[in-house]
Amino acid sequence: MSDSRPPEGTDPAPHGGGSEAWFFCLRILGGRYAFEAPLVTEVVRLGPLTRLPAAPSFLPGVFTHRGEVLPVLDIGQLVGHVSIPIRPSTRAALVHCGPWKVAVVSESVEGLVAIPRRALEAPPAESTGVAEFLSAVGRDRHGPVAILDLPRVVETARARAVPAGSARA
Amino acid sequence: MSETCEILLFQVGAGVFAARVHDAVRIGSVRDVPAEDLVVITALGTPFERTRGIVIAAGEDGREHTLVVDQALGVRSIPAADVRALPPLASECLASRAVAGYVELDGALTLLIDLRALVRERPGAAPTAPNQRAA
Numbered sequence: 160m161s162d163s164r165p166p167e168g169t170d171p172a173p174h175g176g177g178s179e180a181w182f183f184c185l186r187i188l189g190g191r192y193a194f195e196a197p198l199v200t201e202v203v204r205l206g207p208l209t210r211l212p213a214a215p216s217f218l219p220g221v222f223t224h225r226g227e228v229l230p231v232l233d234i235g236q237l238v239g240h241v242s243i244p245i246r247p248s249t250r251a252a253l254v255h256c257g258p259w260k261v262a263v264v265s266e267s268v269e270g271l272v273a274i275p276r277r278a279l280e281a282p283p284a285e286s287t288g289v290a291e292f293l294s295a296v297g298r299d300r301h302g303p304v305a306i307l308d309l310p311r312v313v314e315t316a317r318a319r320a321v322p323a324g325s326a327r328a
Numbered sequence: 329m330s331e332t333c334e335i336l337l338f339q340v341g342a343g344v345f346a347a348r349v350h351d352a353v354r355i356g357s358v359r360d361v362p363a364e365d366l367v368v369i370t371a372l373g374t375p376f377e378r379t380r381g382i383v384i385a386a387g388e389d390g391r392e393h394t395l396v397v398d399q400a401l402g403v404r405s406i407p408a409a410d411v412r413a414l415p416p417l418a419s420e421c422l423a424s425r426a427v428a429g430y431v432e433l434d435g436a437l438t439l440l441i442d443l444r445a446l447v448r449e450r451p452g453a454a455p456t457a458p459n460q461r462a463a
Contacts, residue, residue, distance in 0.1 A: 209437045210343070211414075212371035213424035221418055221430075223437055228430065230418040259417045313417070320421035 179273040180297075184304060185252060185265035187243065188235050188289075191302065193272060194309040198254045202268050205231065205249045215320045219245060222262070229253065232261045234307070237316055238289040256313040263309075274299050279306070291315075331408040335431065335440070337401035338382060341373040344401065344438060346431055351443040353383040353392060355400045367450045368396045371424040372441065386447035393447045406431060411440060424449055 182193035208220035208231065217236040221228050231251060235243045243249075243264050251262035274297040282293035282305075292315070294308040334349035358366060358381040366381070368374060381394035413419065413429045426446035430439050 207436070209430075209439065211418060211422060211439070212343075212373070212427060213422050214418070215421055215423070218418065218421050221415065221437065223432070228412070228415055228418075228437065230415050230421075260415070261417055317417065317420055320423070 178276055180276055180279060182272050182274060182297075182304065182306060183252060184269035184272045185263065186267045186269065187265055188239050188241060189266070191269065191304045192234070192289075192307050193297075193304050194254070194307045196271055198256060198309055200253045200255060202250055202252050202270075203262065204247070205245060205251050205262065205264065208245060215316075216240075216242070217316055218320070219264070224253070224262075227260075229260060229262045232263050232313070232316060234263060234312060237312065237319070238292060254309060256310045259313050261313065269301075272299050272301075272304060274304060282306075332405050333408040333411060335404050335406060336382070337404060337433075337438070338397045339399040339401060340370070340375050340397050343372060344436075345372060345441045346404075346433070346438045347382075347441045347443045349403055351384060353385055355380065355382050357381070358394055358396055361394045365391075365393050366396055367393050367447050370395070370446050370450055371426055372446065382443065384443045384447050386444045393450075395443060395447060404433065406433075 181196045183196045183199040184191055184193040203224055206222045206224065208222050210220045211218065217233045219231050219233050221230050233243050235241045243266055245264060249264060250268050251264045252268065253260065253262050279295045279297045282296055283290050289305065292307050292312050293305050295306040297304050297306060335346045336349050336352055337344060337346055358378055361381060368378065375396050375398045377398055378396050380398065380400055381396050382400065383392050383394050385392050410431050411429050414427060426442050426449060428440045428442040430437050
């Protein structure tokens with residue numbers, strides 16, 4: 160089911176030396192969104208999704224990958240309240256965010272992108288919508304890229320979920 | 329010899345779920361069950377029909393409630409080790425304590441439901457203490 164991995168032997172650390180920073184880019188909500196490349200372990204096609212009762216809209220379900228059950232995170236729902244359609248062809252990036260391992264669903268996967276460091280800028284000073292989760296904005300030869308602070312996205316998802324016992328079905 | 333676990337498979341709406349057999353008192357028709365003892369709408373959704381039910385003693389007083397299901401699909405014996413917990417991020421985000429884990433049956437991931445917790449969470453039920461979740 161795996162499609163690709165960040166190439167080994169490269170140094171994709173965005174804050175390392177060199178004139179370029181490496182990110183992993185997905186298309187979400189029609190835009191190009193990326194996050195630090197080392198967070199991504201592989202890209203997979205989503206298998207059959209098991210919906211979870213009483214789950215928030217940004218957690219459309221779980222699926223099995225190599226014997227491991229992984230939660231699927233819909234960033235589109237979290238930041239824009241618009242679902243990313245999930246079809247048999249839908250691909251997701253498996254990411255490690257601290258203790259969490261999640262599958263970030265996308266409209267399509269672009270893969271690794273290199274952005275000149277001089278092209279990275281601070282995100283807009285908005286505190287709503289997707290701007291809340293951006294660590295930078297940049298541009299490569301294909302156009303603008305919004306850099307997501309993925310650990311903040313995951314922590315916000317946890318914080319926004321209604322804890323069990325505080326709501327009724 | 330490995331320890332086994334008896335699970336009851338049932339369907340609510342389009343979803344198939346599993347529960348520990350010992351959580352169910354009996355399975356039967358809902359025809360003669362008083363309306364106040366029926367649990368129709370839960371975190372699992374709403375059944376298509378109101379014909380079959382799983383009787384559960386959910387309260388501390390032993391009062392029985394009947395969870396309305398579309399079908400009771402049968403009982404399976406599985407290795408106890410096959411019952412797994414949901415990944416932490418998923419279980420933390422759920423607004424229900426009724427999902428006790430999952431089992432893989434015939435290659436499909438099937439959620440294991442704590443029937444007592446499910447009935448306690450029904451709309452209109454009295455709030456429960458956080459430590460009242462069944463083991």
